[in-house]
Amino acid sequence: MVEMASGLIAIAASVAVGVTGLASAIAEKDIGSAAIGAMAENEKLFGKGLILTVIPETIVIFGLVVAILLWLSM
Amino acid sequence: MLLPEPMSRVLVVGTKQRLPDTIDILYSLENVHIIDFPADVEGFSLGSPMDAASDASGKLLKLRSVEKDLNIDEKEQVEQVPISKIENNLDATIAELESEVKDTIELRHAKQAQLADLEDKLVQLEPFTSIPLGLEMYRGYTSLKVMAGNIRTNPDSALSEVMSGHYELFTSEKGTFIVLFVSTKQAEEAQRILGQNGFVQVSIPEGEGIPQTIGAALENDIAAVKREIGEINDKIAELSDRHASMVLASDEHLSIKVEKAELPLRMGASAHSFILEAWIPTDSYDQLDQALTAKFGDAVHFELLENRGRADDEASVEESADDETDVADEAPLSLGEETPVKLEHGRNAGHFEFFTKLLSTPRYNEVDPTITVAIFFPMFFGLMVGDVGYGIPFVVLGFLGLRMCTSKDWRAIATMLFYGGIWSIFFGLFLFGDMMGIEFTAPAGHAAGLVPGWETPTWATLLGIDIPHTLFSIGNFDVNLGYYTKLGSVEPLLYMSLWIGIAHLLTGLALGFYNVAIRHGLKQAIMEKLSWILIMVGFACLLPVAIDILIRGHDIDFTNPLLMTGIGLFAVGVIMALGGVGGMAIVELPEVMSNVLSYTRLIAVGMSKAGMALAFNYISLGMIVGIGMENMDPTTNIVMLISALLIFTVGHLAIFILAILSAGLHGIRLQYVELFKKFYEGGGLEFNPLKIKRRYTVEE
Numbered sequence: 001m002v003e004m005a006s007g008l009i010a011i012a013a014s015v016a017v018g019v020t021g022l023a024s025a026i027a028e029k030d031i032g033s034a035a036i037g038a039m040a041e042n043e044k045l046f047g048k049g050l051i052l053t054v055i056p057e058t059i060v061i062f063g064l065v066v067a068i069l070l071w072l073s074m
Numbered sequence: 075m076l077l078p079e080p081m082s083r084v085l086v087v088g089t090k091q092r093l094p095d096t097i098d099i100l101y102s103l104e105n106v107h108i109i110d111f112p113a114d115v116e117g118f119s120l121g122s123p124m125d126a127a128s129d130a131s132g133k134l135l136k137l138r139s140v141e142k143d144l145n146i147d148e149k150e151q152v153e154q155v156p157i158s159k160i161e162n163n164l165d166a167t168i169a170e171l172e173s174e175v176k177d178t179i180e181l182r183h184a185k186q187a188q189l190a191d192l193e194d195k196l197v198q199l200e201p202f203t204s205i206p207l208g209l210e211m212y213r214g215y216t217s218l219k220v221m222a223g224n225i226r227t228n229p230d231s232a233l234s235e236v237m238s239g240h241y242e243l244f245t246s247e248k249g250t251f252i253v254l255f256v257s258t259k260q261a262e263e264a265q266r267i268l269g270q271n272g273f274v275q276v277s278i279p280e281g282e283g284i285p286q287t288i289g290a291a292l293e294n295d296i297a298a299v300k301r302e303i304g305e306i307n308d309k310i311a312e313l314s315d316r317h318a319s320m321v322l323a324s325d326e327h328l329s330i331k332v333e334k335a336e337l338p339l340r341m342g343a344s345a346h347s348f349i350l351e352a353w354i355p356t357d358s359y360d361q362l363d364q365a366l367t368a369k370f371g372d373a374v375h376f377e378l379l380e381n382r383g384r385a386d387d388e389a390s391v392e393e394s395a396d397d398e399t400d401v402a403d404e405a406p407l408s409l410g411e412e413t414p415v416k417l418e419h420g421r422n423a424g425h426f427e428f429f430t431k432l433l434s435t436p437r438y439n440e441v442d443p444t445i446t447v448a449i450f451f452p453m454f455f456g457l458m459v460g461d462v463g464y465g466i467p468f469v470v471l472g473f474l475g476l477r478m479c480t481s482k483d484w485r486a487i488a489t490m491l492f493y494g495g496i497w498s499i500f501f502g503l504f505l506f507g508d509m510m511g512i513e514f515t516a517p518a519g520h521a522a523g524l525v526p527g528w529e530t531p532t533w534a535t536l537l538g539i540d541i542p543h544t545l546f547s548i549g550n551f552d553v554n555l556g557y558y559t560k561l562g563s564v565e566p567l568l569y570m571s572l573w574i575g576i577a578h579l580l581t582g583l584a585l586g587f588y589n590v591a592i593r594h595g596l597k598q599a600i601m602e603k604l605s606w607i608l609i610m611v612g613f614a615c616l617l618p619v620a621i622d623i624l625i626r627g628h629d630i631d632f633t634n635p636l637l638m639t640g641i642g643l644f645a646v647g648v649i650m651a652l653g654g655v656g657g658m659a660i661v662e663l664p665e666v667m668s669n670v671l672s673y674t675r676l677i678a679v680g681m682s683k684a685g686m687a688l689a690f691n692y693i694s695l696g697m698i699v700g701i702g703m704e705n706m707d708p709t710t711n712i713v714m715l716i717s718a719l720l721i722f723t724v725g726h727l728a729i730f731i732l733a734i735l736s737a738g739l740h741g742i743r744l745q746y747v748e749l750f751k752k753f754y755e756g757g758g759l760e761f762n763p764l765k766i767k768r769r770y771t772v773e774e
Contacts, residue, residue: 047433047746054743057675058668064678065568065671069625072565 006074013067020063027056076441076588078415078758080356082381083109086366087349088374094124096374097334099365100352104765106362107353107414111342121338121348130331133168137325140171143179144314146321154772155323164327167320175313182306189299195279196292202278202285204246205253210282212253219261222253226272229254233267323770330766337764353414353761356381382413384439384592413438416761422493423448428486433746434756440589443745443754450578450749451741452490456497457574458679458737460560461687463510464730465502468495494737506680507556509533510726511687512695514555515541531695560677560684567677569621575673576614578744582752583607589753601654606666606752608647613666615640669748675740682736683729690725694718 035049088096100106113120140146202209202222212220228249233241241264242255252273256264265273281288341350354362359378366376415438417427426448436442459465468491475488507514515534534541544552558567583606591599619637622628631637651659697718750756 044434047431050739051433051743051746054739055747057740057743058672061672061675061678062668065674068564068568068678072625 009070009074013070016063016067016070017060018063020060024056024060027059028053031056076445076585077384077592078436078438078442079418079761080381081353081413081416081438081761082356082359083351083353083379084359084362085349085351085377085379086374087347087376088370089347090343092370092374093338093348094126094334095369096348096366097337099362099369100337101334101764101766103354103358103362103365104763105354105358106764107761108337108340108764109351109353110340111350115342118342118344118349121341121343123338124335127332127335130328130335133164134325134328134332136168136172137321137328140168140175140317141321141325143175144310144317144321146314146318153319154768154770155319156772157327160320160324160327160771163320164324167317167324171317171321175310178306178309178313182303182310185299185303185306189296189303192292192296192299196289196296198277198279199285199289199292201246201251201276202253203289204248204251205244205285207244207253208282208284209279209288212278217258218255219258219264220253220255220278221261221264221268221273221275222251222278223268223273223275224250225252225268225274226250228252229267229271229273232271233264236263236267319770326768326770330768333766351379355416382438385594412759414761415442415758417442417444419444419448422489425486425489426451428483429490429742429745431760433750433754435758435760437755437758439593440755440758441585441753443585443750446581446585446749447742447745451745452493452497454676454744455490455494455737455741456499456501457505457676458740459494459498459683459733460501460506460680461508461511461683462499462502463508463726464683464733465495465498465500467730468492468498471495490738491734494741503555504553505557506560507554508559508684511684511691511729512536513559515543536695560680561688564677564681565625567680568674571673571676572617572670573614574676575670575748576610576617578673578749579669579752580607580610582749583610586753589755598654601650605647605650605654605659608643608650609663609666610647612640612642612644612647613670615643617670672748673744675744679736679740683733686729686732687726690721690729694722694725697721 032053035045035053038045039049086096100108111118111120201224212222228245229252230243230245233243233254237256237260240257240260244253245251252268254264254268279285279288338348341348343349363376366374415435417424417430417436419427423445426444429447429451430436430442430444456465459468472488472490472492472495475484476492479485479488502508513532515532532541541555543556544554546553560567583603587599587603587607590602615636619634619640623630648659648663651662695718697714
């Protein structure tokens, strides 16, 4: 059943990356559109908008780290 | 270097006769940031523009209208005109231009109106050309009514039914236009029938004669007028060419004059004197002093109000009070404007100001983060790309950008790409040892390739040459072409990225410590920032222990000195932070871990690039050196080769472009979000000195 176990690990890793990716995407979608709206009013807000937009990216990075840890334990 | 340039606030007071010369001096230094004078200071009013302003703006208005008429383009490259020439010829030029241009433009307007009129007539006449009647036939009847217009359906049958033949109907060939002659008595009836058939009346053109003939004549007239307009346009173009340089130069000259003449609006004034406050870089104080003394002697009063320190409170006033006692006593005009920030950098680091200002201008009393961006951003970018094959195009792209772009923003990006490219070549050569995702050579005892089962050839086997894995040795240290592969040694690389993160964050915290220290003193800095430095160092001590336990599965060993030190530092740090910033410290604690983990993206981005490159290489190289090729016929071989090269090129181009986006964005994000949050506040006021930029004029 070794095969089965590593298959489950692989699925777990993919879920970790995939779901966190979706989560970041949803969060960034909202922030991104708001940032564009703010930029339309004041172009100087680009830098701040960029920062706020990429903040949720940490979620998927965590997912990736978990996935890599899982992968290494395969 | 780290802090923005030190600034001094100065006061200039003089009589109004000296004002024009004073303004000239202020502009010539290009280093004076005027503080807008508040309108509500007792005893002073805001200055009014100098007399020169209204005269110059009047002329400027005329010039601008000429510019618009002549279509003179701002960007046009023209020779520069010396100022003396403008001064001497300005009035004559404006008069000449006005008369010449005005007449020509008016003529063009008239001709254009005439053209529109003629074209209108032609349009009106057009439907009548298909009716075989002279225009004089349409009018002059007493008992007949004439109706002409467009119609949807032919009314002939309906008319003949109701009017029993007492009418005359002309229809155009297409049947969409009719002319109807009926007796006035039956007009109403006819109108109703026409209305049912979708009749829209048009007016009958004036004049006599056959419409075709009139139309032809009109067309001739139109052509003639168009020709005339063309000639006028040529003349205008010629005028524009002839006068462009003079007009642009005069415009610039007058604009500068107006700007200078309106400067008093930003100063205070009494009946006969002016007063102005300004920020200047402290080291150009002497320069301004000398310039004013040389010009006026003692006639214009100039004094140093303060050398602004970095502390947040107004303690700095005391410094200047030591040598300028009277200032502290009076202190009548503390205009309270924020100290402007002038960043000073060398040529290379200076380009990175763009990235700082993209976020916001630093404050006067904080470390200018440009230098950290200049160091870390290209380095992180290079680490994420980490490939000689992409590094070289980045260097080329950056180099070309620096050679060809004039815009400051693009030059900043080009500089970043240039240094980022150099770093990625460096990391590609010595850390990862790969080019286009293909290793240079496999180290002895290792299988070629990155991931088991996905073996790809190395450059050594591809090119059939011998590339040494170890280039040279320094002492016992072998300098290798690559120590890790991006996909093959994920664990040590991730581990490394965490340490880079800790180092980066500690840099940020150290800068933050410095910031707080210069603003609020050492004690505050220790409580607020040293606590976090201790927490971070404690975390760094715990990190290897945690990895040992969590990943390698070892048992917790409480005698481990690293563990105990880590916990100790962490605890001390937390207690200090609680004292320094209160309960918020607890909320911010998890941030330590999330910040550090965030740096794993340094490797993750590189891995994703390597993964994509691996896929493309596997396909394309598999097609070229794949098994079974020798059995195919030569034509298939060539087709395979071409498509393999195509896949290779397109694939790597895509990765390259993605690398700009992802490595660039993630690289700058690590600066903005992780690093800057540790020390940077931003929101400063940019130093905006009085300065004159000449493009079309030259001073002699």
